[in-house]
Amino acid sequence: MSTRSEPGHGRPDPGLSAIMSERSQLINLAYRLLGSLADAEDVVQETYARWYAMSRQRQEAIAAPGAWLTKVASRICLDLLGSARARRERYVGEWIPEPLPEPTEWINGRPGGTTADPADRVTLDESVNMAFLVVLESMTPAERVAFTLHDVFRYSFAEVAEITGRTPAACRQLASSARRRIRAARVPATPPARQAGIVRDFKRAWEARDIDALIGLLDPGATATADGGGLVSAALHPVRGAEQIARYYIEISDRTPDDMTILERTVNGRPGLVAQQDGVTVTVFAFDVAGDRITHIWAVRNPDKLRAWMPA
Numbered sequence: 001m002s003t004r005s006e007p008g009h010g011r012p013d014p015g016l017s018a019i020m021s022e023r024s025q026l027i028n029l030a031y032r033l034l035g036s037l038a039d040a041e042d043v044v045q046e047t048y049a050r051w052y053a054m055s056r057q058r059q060e061a062i063a064a065p066g067a068w069l070t071k072v073a074s075r076i077c078l079d080l081l082g083s084a085r086a087r088r089e090r091y092v093g094e095w096i097p098e099p100l101p102e103p104t105e106w107i108n109g110r111p112g113g114t115t116a117d118p119a120d121r122v123t124l125d126e127s128v129n130m131a132f133l134v135v136l137e138s139m140t141p142a143e144r145v146a147f148t149l150h151d152v153f154r155y156s157f158a159e160v161a162e163i164t165g166r167t168p169a170a171c172r173q174l175a176s177s178a179r180r181r182i183r184a185a186r187v188p189a190t191p192p193a194r195q196a197g198i199v200r201d202f203k204r205a206w207e208a209r210d211i212d213a214l215i216g217l218l219d220p221g222a223t224a225t226a227d228g229g230g231l232v233s234a235a236l237h238p239v240r241g242a243e244q245i246a247r248y249y250i251e252i253s254d255r256t257p258d259d260m261t262i263l264e265r266t267v268n269g270r271p272g273l274v275a276q277q278d279g280v281t282v283t284v285f286a287f288d289v290a291g292d293r294i295t296h297i298w299a300v301r302n303p304d305k306l307r308a309w310m311p312a
Contacts, residue, residue, distance in 0.1 A: 019051065022066045024123075025153075026073050031122045032148050033077040034084075035097030035133050037308060040122075043080070047073040067159075074145060074163045081141035092230025094238065096298050097133040098305040099284040100124065102266035124269035127152045130286035130298050133268070135185045139178050146171045147178030187290035195289045196264070196271040202287075202294060203262055203273055209253055211246045218242035219293035224249075229302030232282075245297070274309065281309035 026047060030040035047069055051059065062068045088095050100122055126132060127148075136144050145164055149155040150171070157168040157175075164171060190198075198217060205213035224245045228234025239248045257277060265274045267286045275283040284306060288296035300306065 019048075019065055019069070022069050023048075025066070026069060028123055029070065029148070029153060030073055030077055031100075032127055032133075032136070032152060033074070033144060034080060035137060036305070037098050037100065037122065038304070039080065043073055043076045046076055070155075071163045074149065078141055078145050078164065081144060084141075092228070093234055093236040094225050094227050095137075095229075096225060096227035096300050096305075097130065097137065099130065099267050099272075099286055099298075099300050099309070100128065101308055102269075124266075126269075128268050129270050129288075130268050131185070131187075131288040131296060132182070134296075134298070135182055139181060140174075142166070143174045143178040143181075146174035147182075150175045151179065187288070187295060190289045190291060192271065194292070195287070198289050198292065198294060199271040199273065199287050200264060203264065206249055206253060207262065209250055211250055214246035214249060215242045217294055218245055219290065219295045222293070222295050222297070224297040224299070226299040227302050227305070229304060231303055232301045234299070234301045279311060281306050284309060 023044060026044045027040055030043040031037055034040055034043070050072055051065070051069065059065070102124070122128060136148070139147065142164065146160050146166075149160045149163065150157060155163075157171045160166075160171040160175075161168040166174075202214065202217050205217060220242050221240070222242055222245055224235075224239040226234035235248070239245050259277055260282075261276045263274045263276060265272055265284075267274075267284055270287065272287055273285040274281055275285070282301065282303075284300045286298040286300075287294055
């Protein structure tokens with residue numbers, strides 16, 4: 001992003017470093033609110049554009065620039081969430097949040113090294129695992145913003161109220177409603193090492209076309225959801241039930257080209273899988289594991305959502 005110099009002096013804005021240091025926070029916030037890294041980057045760019053559209057005098061009159069940037073970014077996200085529902089109704093098939101790779105392998109949004117600019121990363125914690133993001137998708141825009149700002153980023157309800165244009169009491173109620181949705185969907189946590197082992201066993205059973213082993217790894221009430229966005233082939237509706245999912249994945253395997261490679265990768269902070277063809281990522285699989293069984297599989301195939309997984 002290009003930045004402005006102080007008018008008439010030809011020297012950098014002395015507050016530039018402080019302003020740009022907020023970028024990481026804004027990316028993290030916008031991604032959690034929107035479930036899309038591409039949209040989050042657009043929001044942050046628009047937020048900074050609004051800041052630099054102001055005169056130096058107006059900028060200097062703002063006591064807390066970071067709070068101003070957060071307020072503007074949150075309001076842009078709130079507007080986008082309001083229009084997103086209409087866009088999702090026109091979306092072909094199921095919509096899944098955009099998956100993210102492990103940040104230690106992320107250079108400018110691309111896997112392959114360890115020198116990524118921290119401002120371009122999303123911090124991976126429990127608030128960005130795929131199961132959590134899917135629950136956020138079920139919330140109203142106001143619930144999602146109030147909950148994320150207060151419970152995830154620890155803003156006070158007074159601050160949330162100023163951002164959303166609602167009363168603190170209303171924001172408290174919105175966050176409480178969102179919390180109930182989270183609790184209703186939450187399953188007992190499985191240790192990461194155990195999750196990784198179960199995902200690895202799923203990979204091996206899938207590659208071996210062992211339908212009985214797949215069924216044994218899946219919860220009887222498991223759900224598998226795919227997102228092709230109408231751009232690539234994908235099931236238009238979720239597949240439910242262990243046997244049905246196992247048979248579905250065996251059918252996929254039977255149609256898979258010989259040069260397809262399945263790799264174990266971290267997806268949104270949890271063990272997952274990535275399918276590559278000729279070195280290009282074509283599908284990212286996220287899993288939710290409860291106990292020793294897989295309860296959800298999300299397969300993102302829409303190439304527009306796989307930019308962060310593409311080679312440089």
